[in-house]
Amino acid sequence: MDKYKAIPEGYMTVGQLAKKMGITVRALHHYDKQGLLSPSGESEGGYRLYSDKDIVILHQILAMKHLGFSLEDIKTHLVSLDTPNDVAKALAEHAAAIRSKLESLTNTLVAVEVLKEEVMRMQSVDFKKYADIVAQLQMKHEHYWTIKHFDSDVLDGIRSKVAYSPDGFAGIFEPLRKLQLEAIDMHEAGIAPDSEKGQDLASRLWGEIQKITGGDAEMLAKFEESLTKMGEDEEGLATMDEAEKEKLMIASDYMHQVLVIYLAKNEGGN
Amino acid sequence: MDKYKAIPEGYMTVGQLAKKMGITVRALHHYDKQGLLSPSGESEGGYRLYSDKDIVILHQILAMKHLGFSLEDIKTHLVSLDTPNDVAKALAEHAAAIRSKLESLTNTLVAVEVLKEEVMRMQSVDFKKYADIVAQLQMKHEHYWTIKHFDSDVLDGIRSKVAYSPDGFAGIFEPLRKLQLEAIDMHEAGIAPDSEKGQDLASRLWGEIQKITGGDAEMLAKFEESLTKMGEDEEGLATMDEAEKEKLMIASDYMHQVLVIYLAKNEGGN
């Protein structure tokens, strides 16, 4: 009655294990070759024989895969023999990652539906709108104080970039945000804007600005302007607490100083 | 002041377009070679020159890509010259797909958090639990009346499969659900269970059952039993309306008849 039974004691072949776990034989072969799961037994003819111990490991592999880990990451985790606390920490981190994915997927959903409405209402298709919608949804996040006071022309000009870049908004503005934080640190450390470190910051900052504006002259000018007038806008600042506001102003001020010197020195070059 | 300007009238080179849209030059090359977007101009030296018309197309490409379409699908849509209504329909379909992804991602999130709690509480790691949690979340859906009355041992035995199969629950039970619908149709058409068509259904049904149970004898028996006693369970049926209940019973009955004959004929074989 039972086709699979006479195979060695307590062992399963690839096919049996695959069926049981809902994966393919090829996947098991792959995991073996990649060193993720080598069966603990072998038949005389060279068949892979998996034991219960192997199944436990396979469960871990599949669970982590379901969580979005790459096989390579899974492998290192398997070797690292982590304690329950480590596991809990990793799970918590992953939960956060999933949450942000959920958020961006939700944005996408909204964008699709808004676009659909547009298409039906206007009886015409304009996919450029899609980028605008996606970008605007992403820019709404209060979290990104980085750009609160940018000229709206600048923001308009980069919508496509924000929408289509692999990591969306963050992918574009995260580097800039880091530079802002650096600027604050340097200000607090009393590093002079015309010092080597200050000018190094300026150089990287200018590079980022170029990247973001795409070298477009008009946008470049407006972008610069936006940087220097950060903090003047009362309305936008209303939602921030004092500490944050303070930081923003310091960063803005320091970046401005540093840039002015940098650009004066490198007028023609670069 | 503007580095890029002396290039032909109203044309951009790859690099300029790439910067503007936040993608890479390589991607544009790729789209060209795949026949998705060939620039409408060319310089004497063989440079690709993109016009505004090309940008419109690129917007469509990038938007659809963001929505999760493959380049190949995008290509067919681009040539199909769809009307606004077609576009709206496609968008609606995609919205549904996104919703189901959202749902499964939400499940994943819950599973991760529950598992984390478990790990912290028990101070031990058991990844098998993960599959159980994920599977149970998926099985909660009322929608799947297919399996409402299955023996709980059967359900226990396939949790890993449900959790890890690429399309989750649906990936495993969708074929079975289709067979149920077929059974109803055949019953209504008055096709005899021992006719050729009836036995064809039986054969496919048996195949599915084998796939789901993985050929395990014990589970196979229970699965069969579950099929035949569908509809007896009052509690589970309470949430269905009459029409659905009726259908379920018809399907269950017809499938049973068909299977009994099939198994009697193919006792030893197969």
Add this chain to the structure above:
DNA sequence: TATTGACCCTAACCTTACGTCATGGTTTAT
């Protein structure tokens, strides 16, 4: 015991959407 059918082995090429060189030509500023 020999055969059969279901299963297993390894090897090797295929897939997506580009990233990343390598090599060499083009444009434009100086």
Add this chain to the structure above:
DNA sequence: ATAAACCATGACGTAAGGTTAGGGTCAATA
């Protein structure tokens, strides 16, 4: 004219297996 910055084509690489191909192995049957 020459360099800097851009562009072209070509070819190989990636992740996680899918998919043949060619050929052994296992367990049951004749």
